[in-house]
Amino acid sequence: MTDRALEWVERHLADGEHLTGQVPLAGGWTSRMRRLTTSGGRSLVLRSFTDAFFLRHADGLLTREARVLTLLAGTDVPAARLLAVDARADHCDHPSLLMTLLPGAVCLDDAGAPARAGALADQLVRVHGLAVPAADRPRTYQAWTAPGRVRVPERTGRPEPWRRAIAAIDREPPAYRGRFLHRDYHPGNVLFAAGGVSGVVDWVETSWGPADLDVAHCATALALLHGPAAGLAFPARYTAAGGTLSPAPAARRYWYLLDALGYAPDAEKVATPWRALGRTDLTPAVLQDRLERYLEGLLALPDR
Template sequence: MVTNHDEAAVPPLTLAWVRRHLEVGERIVRTEALHGGMTAEMRRLTIGTRDGSTRDLVLRSFVDTFYLEHAEDWLNREAGALSLLTGTGVPAPGLVAVDPTAAQCEYPSLLMTHLAGRTILDDEGLEKRVPLLARQLVAIHALRPAERPRKYVALTTADTVVTPKGADAAAWDAAIDVIRRPAPPYDGRFLHRDIQPGNVLFDLPPQSPAGPRITGVVDWAATSWGPADLDVAHCSTNLALLHGPACGLRLTEAYEEAGGVLAAAASERLYWQVRDALACSEEVQSVAQPWRQAGRTQLTARAVEKRLDAYVTALMDALG
């Protein structure tokens, strides 16, 4: 028996596939839609066990036709990353099963363990969370897998940047010129490639003097090999758009304070920071929408554009 508490039930073929990967005597007793993601449909499945207790799994399915062409690659990369991360100390889900080509499910899908905690997008408590994000990035970049994931893919070009209405034209022109240059040399590192507040889970014990702690890092579908600067830049950009430019700039300092190593030359740091910030110019609406759905209703596309403009200008002032 399955009790569904979301609007769309798990499709029958996928449901049968999930059941085949449960332990003997287990059954699905509840499904719940999880919100906040951009590319895939996520559901938490509560599993009833033989002893009367429950455990949770997470089902990730690519159902949007826009993303289906990438689903096989993304799911294979995520499955590989989750397998690699087992036992490393990085708090990632455990892989249960994957069907990247929808051979057995209605849609390409991945089944994984559920992690405790929740995403936090509010401004309150930010000063304690930024150092935690920085330390988590350092731990991820310290991994040395036996087999490297594929090289990072740049997400924008100088010709595809969308300069926001009313932006500082001089700053944006200068920033676009920065990414016309060849990429600087770098020491390769294992990258999450989409580490940002929406993909990090926190535990907030009530009235705990120790403060929050990270309980999980999710969405490993874009795992890559490349410069640590690029992961830091991506998280910095997201922090700048969520909380303001100063927060984005602060992460870089926190990363180095945590022992992380970034490019030595300011011009090289600027390249990676600007490349990621400019990439967001092409998808402001898709970036802002999940944040509004999560309660940050003031983050309209226009508000995020203004923050992006302020952040690009701040980067050019600080490093340009």
């Protein structure tokens, strides 16, 4: 963090309060995260975009996150409290957002994964249940892949599931009932403490769209982290928690495959921060095998 960022942060502290320390936070790949401590005993988080791609989109991403955090402040969703945002880097060397630190930690171990998946589903139902006035709704969701953009792994022993999955999303999106979506909901963006969810972070992609899309994204992540069965089981956990998915099996399969194919040809993008948090077992070979077996599982789901 540069002196310009430090000076900007200190302008948003309480009178007489100043920064006393900073440490990097691991687990992200889209931005640099810092935990800041103050003389008033507070712990804050500074998010800064430094990557060239995200610098181009930082204004929209950070402005959206600032609006969402403001909206969530009056709800029971455990989100950080917004303190300040410099989306265009008018005051910092990089576009930045300052917020409070949430309690808890990211938990990615296989041990305890089923119980955490249940808690993930419970929290996601609460997110989707938020009553958001039309004027405050975020943008309509954006698909993160398309049939012509899917890159099939060059070295795969399972080409047929890829071909079938691509064909299954080569259609108009199914009709859906719009919901407030986190849009990047997965175990890496959820904090746990005392066995329960203590925080949900990273709201830059918040969108309006089908609940199935959030469920699909979390399911894919669980499949990569813990094996295909964990991902395939997540939609049932969501409905057991009170959530509602598309009634048509073909529609649900479309959303699940659309998300899973967004990781093709591999899942290195998401696995890099997971490895930094201790999941060094998630090698490229393991991830490709799990992703392909997950695709096979989705394609084998019953039509009724």
